[in-house]
Amino acid sequence: MKKLLIIETEYVGHYLTGYIKYILRALDKKKIKIYILTSKETLKNGKGALKILKGEKVKFKIITIPTLKVSKKDFVSLTLYQLKLYFLIKKNFKSLNNKIKFDHIILTSMQRIDKIISIFGSPFGKIKFSGIFLGLKFHLQNFEIKSESTNHFLSKLLFNRLLRITTLTKIITNDYLLKKYLKNNHWKNQKKVFFLHDPKEFKYKFNKNYALKKLNLKKNKFIILVYGAIIDSKGVEELLQIYKYKIRDVHCLIVGKQFDSTKNFLNKNKFVENLKNNRNISLYNGWQSEKNEAIFFSACDAIWIGYKNYPFPSGVLYQAVSLKKPSIISKEAGFINDLNNKFKIGLSCNIHDPSDILSVIKKLKKSKYSQLIKKNTSKFLFQCNPSIWTKKFQEFIIKTI
Template sequence: MHILIIEPGSTGHHLIYLEKIVKGYLESGHNVTLCTLAPTQEHPLIKSLKQAYKLRITLACIPDRAYQEALTSKFSDIGREIKLRKIFRDVYKAINSSITVDYVFLPFLDYCLYSTGLLGSPFGKTTWGGICMRPSFHYQASGVIAPKPKLSKIKELLFKKCLSSASLDKIFTIDEILEKYITKTAPKIRTKIKYIPDPAELKGEHTFKSARTSLGISESAIVILVYGALNERKGIQVLIEALNNSTQLDDVHLLLVGKQSKKINEYIQAHALQFISEKRIYSLDRFVNTDEQQMAFAASDIVWLGYQEHFTMSGVLVLAAISGKPIIGAKEGLIGWYVNEEKLGVCIDTQKPTEIQLAIQQITSEKKLNSDTYKSVHFNNHNWGGFLRTLSFTENN
């Protein structure tokens, strides 16, 4: 089969998902046309795929100007989606005119999820599928603390209409609550949605001691890990504020792992002076490899998930759960839901520094750090092997 994969994103989990999915289809014996923005094709992960599979993978470009114009659409979210759907339709038509495309896959269907429900598949009669990560219209009805999204009922209607598409293979979701909600409220189309556990793996040989030694952190320090793309929404500012205003947390150190935004870097330099002077802050200000990722979690005592206005699933939550590290997390969204349901740590109001201080004190006073107390078997199947096997079980693959 010849599979067309369309993915404009080139950073963070977008790129990781893309590389794994493309490789999975290639290793299953399929030929792939990968359509991305031109700069993405220069990334080492994509170049290595091209080198390894040569004639079985073809690269095509999404027009950058049209993509940027779509992102800045003045006609709200649905206006942006309609423009992105048109870009994907045009890309598909151009490629399908020279090579017969058997299947189209969107690793991040959210680009055009609701516009596809509104206007139909952009891929004609060709079978297609994709992964959605952002729907939240079902949260409140499912017991998740979150604001009701704008046009919630319309989004639910469009989502279900998308599921009813005749050419749709399956929509995969990393939100198990969404699959249960659709099964309950729209049983006739429940076979068109499938839960796919958000993959997160820790591969490496670091122990607590070796990780601390490599990072230059004292074994007696209490280390809070903030991991991922470190931008303003990760709540780093309120975490630092809470620690600055406490005289009882002088043994707490911060381990910041991931590329920092300019604003976050500037904030740290301006407001974490005591941490810097006392050498209680450690930074790996870049995209880290798998060994460094495992080292970061091995070295930490607590994982910070006090994200601002983040309501969807978190791969960092899964990493914390499988490594047995207690979480201090926002009470809202799927982070709050999982922390409560699986007893993964403490939920806090991310606007209240005093709650952060109390959460740290509660976790450290329990004397359960670096034990199996916070491990959850619920996340044992959240790995790339299971993820790719689930994708390969679609009817048309």
């Protein structure tokens, strides 16, 4: 029997479940024994995420390592974090492999240690490994997409070195622009990189009236959902500016773990406090279970994807598509806007202009727009169905073990 080690050191929500549950579906449990290496904090605070994985009814064994945290999000702190994580994994893997003898390793968040692997080589010795890699930036300027990073040359150099590692078999990315860039520029090891749309679905589905009742929301309101990691790039502050027009028929649901300046804005700002008191908005801080997640998405009329300074793909957009819900999308150049231009799965607006946001909301209230988007999302679903992801994952990685 083959032995596979999946490494995901973050326990929070979609990090642990976002890809692993689909990997579990792709595996033949009669031929492969599965181990998951994660942080000790997983067993302490990630019970909800582990429950989701166990719901796949595929046996796996959890192995834990100490939890590492990033003190700051500057270049030096992130590099130091990667160094510590790399050597922590390398040290623990060596002792584990002496006992278990793994056949393949999968890193579900390769971006956490990619630069250090590029410099020091694989932490897994001669054992083949593959990974899921998100968030590259060096290629974006070739598609006239701005990004805040100033280390494009270094990032490009290190990614090239990463692909040259002989024991690296495959990388899966959710960014088709990266695949296009590698092909256009004739990268030597580009065949190691594969593009797959994010796999998203809902285990639970609820009637809208039921969901509204559970959330104590009125039927005559247009409900906009902001979901996921509530960080500054979500454009929450920009969205809430619509209430300066004293509208009464729009309610914003802001659901997910709140971070940094956004957390301060939502909990200490007088303007936001008034919105909460007037029941214009509802806040649900923290990671949500699959059932709660489905309730929030079922209750809403549109999903807010008005992200700023965010050129990357959005898992929330794919969730909206899976339920055929329209999205309100930022006109800022990036993967999301490019995807929307191709498939028309939402309406775009200038997120810095509250009147433009309101004009989009007004359009979405009309059945002709909502029906058109529903039709477009139905077509797009053929390309991003989770079953396609698991099938391709089997072809790219599992069959090579």
